[in-house]
Amino acid sequence: QDILVVAHGQANDPFWSVVKNGVDAAAKDTGANVEFRSPETFDMVQMSQMIDAAVNQEPDGLVVSIPDADALGPSIERAVAAGIPVISMNSGSDVSKKLGALLHVGQDEFTAGKAAGAKLAEMGGSNAICVNQEVGNVALDLRCEGFAAGFGGTVEVLPTSNDPAEVEAKIRAALDSNPDIDTVMGLGASTVGEPAVAAVEAVGRAGDVNVATFDMSASFLQSVVDGKAAFAIDQQQFLQGYLPVVFLALNAKYGLIPGGDVPSGPNLITADKAGQVIELSAQGIR
């Protein structure tokens, strides 16, 4: 069986590398021939072309993420029209059915952000910065929007780059110039979360400022264990890679398919759970 996965995140993105690890694990477990593909940057135009390329190979199943239904819709509909079973994952839960996908595995970025926002508000936050390392990446922008919706208080988006030194300096600058900030929300664990923890320590406000982040890295989880950070949001994205492949493999073999969408998260990893997760995170499974 040939199953193709086309995702919008890159293989070297910490989050997506875990998805890919899930894909690889499923390939091993099912014996299917699975390829993971993604554009080099967040590029919807190129991604739709990659889906077209996948459809041309007439695989037995296609897994896609759908961060932009308008841009990817026609390509996905073409796949469905060509008779290829499609499962969507990660983003696109709202449009998945409409475009003809069998089901959706994952959780909406917006929902996850909202849950995190609510939790941080509950922890006493009222004034937050949402640190976005890739402004314009709709999937990430949605996280901040969801966070703002759930948080309720003042939320300022802080645009940064992928460079930890720059992220740390900017967070320090933000904290220095606005002493009211009491919450830092990062959109990536190693790119933003870890430098955020360091920045809060450097300005001497460890304990006063809650730090949380999307996704996980072993180092950030260690900070959670040590009490320097509040929590990490786990979408269990390993499942987003693993399950669709398994479903499609079973579908191709026996015609079996679950009846509804599978929510893979959100799952807030706080200090009590972080300890167990570190090892798995260091292996790229969580």
Next chain:
Amino acid sequence: MSDSASQSAVDERLKNESFGARLMKRPELGAIAGVILVTIFFLATADPAMFTLSGVVNFMTPAAQLGILAIGAALLMIGGEFDLSIGSMVAFAGLFFAAATVTMGLPLSIAIPATFVFAALMGSLNGFIVIRSGLPSFIVTLAFLFILRGLSLVGLKLATGGSTQLRGVREAVEDDWLAPFFSGDAFSGLFAWLAKNGLIETFKSGTPKVPGFPVEIIWFLIIAILATWVLLRTPVGNWIFAAGGDPNAATNSGVPVRKVKISLFMVTACCAALVAIITVMDAGSTDARRGFQKEFEAIIAAVIGGCLLTGGYGSAIGAFFGATIFGMVVIGLTYTSFDQDWFQVFLGGMLLIAVLFNNAIRKRVTGER
């Protein structure tokens, strides 16, 4: 003074030159060896679907989108300047166009010319600052890279009320008579007929695998031919080479270097606007990351195609082949079974091998050393 008129007919100071050597000497054909090598590579390693009609159309589509930018970038590079803002210009022109059609509900016959005029204005602003200040265009257009990208973000949020994605373009323009020139597939009637008669592949369902010829490929061809014509067969082409080769010498010889350079900036920006219009109409939406790093890829394609970064040398056809190589490699790897983790290693390796091969072939054939 009529000495040795006969000598010019057959000159003993010339060796015979093979046809291949004469071909390879032309910068516009230099990249052809690379295309052949890449094709052979994928013939050997990729799924055969890649070289079916639908596969070719599939990899030529991104190649064409990149190629339109690359030809603009190549002309500008030959003229001795860079434009790093074209990627951001794709995003901003896309926003401008989408806002015009969706938010303001303008028909394409107004929205499209307005987008081009706007892009040309931005391009001439770039050019004007470069010429006036004497600063390197690298740094001036870099500033516009940031400014336009930032304005796209701000503009999108304004137009949508907070989101960084503007949707609904397809619905807004669907019925416009100009739409078929900038989106979708050309000759779809022909392709449907071919499919019905079994002349081209179809899916199991009977629909043709290729519903038509994507318009961007047609634009790409037209622009490549036009640019080549301008470069090789018009006075302006001569001025472009001269302006890039040595602006001082060109000015001293009476070439209007400033006008040429500003026009080139405008052309490049219009190429970006064209790509923006095509992709926005194709995708039906636009977002703040559109065109990200495309300036870079366009320059890569132009350089693969034989343009010199220092200006004064290169060709539009070269950029055409350069974009084709780049598009083939990027999409082609999707058809192979290499692990995605190795994607960038392969991409880099393929590019390097393609240009090295190219170079080696040219040196061998033309006897240069």
Next chain:
Amino acid sequence: MSDSASQSAVDERLKNESFGARLMKRPELGAIAGVILVTIFFLATADPAMFTLSGVVNFMTPAAQLGILAIGAALLMIGGEFDLSIGSMVAFAGLFFAAATVTMGLPLSIAIPATFVFAALMGSLNGFIVIRSGLPSFIVTLAFLFILRGLSLVGLKLATGGSTQLRGVREAVEDDWLAPFFSGDAFSGLFAWLAKNGLIETFKSGTPKVPGFPVEIIWFLIIAILATWVLLRTPVGNWIFAAGGDPNAATNSGVPVRKVKISLFMVTACCAALVAIITVMDAGSTDARRGFQKEFEAIIAAVIGGCLLTGGYGSAIGAFFGATIFGMVVIGLTYTSFDQDWFQVFLGGMLLIAVLFNNAIRKRVTGER
């Protein structure tokens, strides 16, 4: 032949030149006006915290990391070549270093030299291909941009068993005698003493706000001075300018252009390795995205600092100021109360104004036209 020896003392063909004019003529001081303008701008608009000791250290840290790369890039640009692979080299050298210390458990006294040797080898490979093939370095190092970035990912997954982050470096090297040279803060004793005596700011707890001088700033200064010395005061510096100014003329005058260029590629790669070592030890971990787009920022900083993209002109001190301007603007905007959606617009605008101002001042002062 002893005619007019007196003339050379006072030449009637020279006007008097002000001290300022003589200073501004030097490429290494060209960017200073930009630094001053940017400083004034932020003094007026930013939170005063920016120009406290801790604020300055805060924005100088990323500026220093960028600056180390920028100086390498500037030397190479003066020598007439580019290295687009330095960003990826930061990632790959970081992986190499982290794997050496964590996975293989080597002491720093072996791991650090090994990293440098490795980087130098990669650099010389780049240089060798460029020199041998005669291809533009832009395209060759571009290939290595992809290859090294891809290999970092593959290597990380191998070293960690699946994750893209390799951690535990801090624990592994904490007690090594070499660690203080490459991580943390220098002069922390001095700063503690100053804090005790109330000479620098402290937190309420009494610990100094700035525990010391980050080592990268010291490296940055050392490298800037060293590079300036080499460029202006050694034969090799002369060769670098010559190799970039006109490689043919330089070769014909007896400059070993090939050796110079290959060495420059090695130096640039070693600068990247140094940044990799410092950042990996600071962060305690490395991941596949380290150094992303740093090649680009390094070139920007060098160009702001007055290097010509065409080679043969520029300075290390200029790159120093260029990196400082870039760092100040990027970090400084966070200290202001502008809407952060406008960040990129301001970034671009500030860069443009800084270089335009710079240029205008220089022209005015030196009377050039």
Next chain:
Amino acid sequence: MTEDTKFHHGDVPEHAPIVEMRDIEKHFGNIIALAGVSFDVKPGECHCLLGDNGAGKSTFIKTMSGVHKPTKGEIYFEGRPMSFDSPRDAMEAGIATVFQDLAMIPLMSVTRNFFMGREPTKGSGPLKRLDIEKMNATTMEEMRRLGINLRAPDQAVGTLSGGERQTVAIARAVHFGAKVLILDEPTSALGVRQTSNVLATIDKVRKQGVGVVFISHNVRHALAVGDRFTVLNRGKTLGTATRGEISPEELQDLMAGGQELAELEGSLGGTV
């Protein structure tokens, strides 16, 4: 060309000057290249501009052909005050120049360099295009006329020999020269035969009423074609002399900056 060409004709034609330059000064930053030079050229005359190395000859003719803007001083073209904004303006007014650095693009072909900025076209409307055959033929022909047989008109100028390259620049200026022809050391890299052709060409265009400005370090070449001689020294004029008013020895003395040459004269046996 006919065998009986006479270079040594007596009288300067009495006309109003085509170009007149008054008290031109030019400074580069703190360097004073020209400190007040006046000069004019009349139709049908060859006015030689002579002087030591670094005297300012090239700088001066560059202000005349629109490359530099003078720091001070006035330029009159056909009696009207004029300020050329670019060499193109000067060219359109009818001034063609061979610069000392030739103003050629090394990577471009001989033909493209020859017609750079003034390309002939054929066809019309969207089909208007370069007349490549004509361009190639003209180039080969004009080069041959000056004594150079090119191998092919599409050879890159950068690969030509020094003299071949210089000949391209001269042929180009002569071909397009309308009212004034400025030649900055045109024969410096030329062979014996090519030099004689260039001198003969100067004579020919002068006869057609073109004003020629001729810069040279070779007294013999200057005397062979010059009607008037202006000598520059360290950015200033030493004065203008008419043919016949001045002996070759005096002229050579002036060109070397006055008394200084005398010391060396003996050792050269009059060979320079």
Next chain:
Amino acid sequence: MTEDTKFHHGDVPEHAPIVEMRDIEKHFGNIIALAGVSFDVKPGECHCLLGDNGAGKSTFIKTMSGVHKPTKGEIYFEGRPMSFDSPRDAMEAGIATVFQDLAMIPLMSVTRNFFMGREPTKGSGPLKRLDIEKMNATTMEEMRRLGINLRAPDQAVGTLSGGERQTVAIARAVHFGAKVLILDEPTSALGVRQTSNVLATIDKVRKQGVGVVFISHNVRHALAVGDRFTVLNRGKTLGTATRGEISPEELQDLMAGGQELAELEGSLGGTV
């Protein structure tokens, strides 16, 4: 320099040649620039290489100084077969060259160009550094000796006048010339005074036992300093003559490629 220098000395010193080139051919792609040229230069002689534009003189001396590798043919240096991989090798063997295009970097200062590739240093160990004062002083001095008074040694070469720039290249080669000095049209852009200085300098270094290869289009200059004369035409030698064996008229005829000059001779009145 003494006043009683005699250029016209009779005999060529009888030594083994320093450099001997046999049957050199050089092709560029399909262009044949040299079709078998033999040539040698002995210590203490000035061997003139003459010929029409495009004859191949520059290409030939470039193979001698390590810039080009010959397509065919052998080079012997002091009797041993030798193949220079780069101009630096040739330089280290003692060959200094003034190229026709001068090999200068326009953006760099006069001093830095002068010492490019052979910079003097002072201090030692990590403090080893350029001896800037000495470099500046030497440059000014050597330039003055050839008749150019520079304003300042840190002026960029790109802003020098044509003759000033050429003088830098000559001064540099003379300063570093050890065994063979190759001069490709060194006096083409020079003024009267500078030319006489350069010719005198050639004479001086020849007396010191250096072998000089001198390319020129000026018969008078060649006859003033040359001991032997080799004429190239269209990539081949027309033969070598010793001083005294050949009259100036014959030489001029040969340089122009034989019979062709005769047609023009009359019109020039012997002025070339």
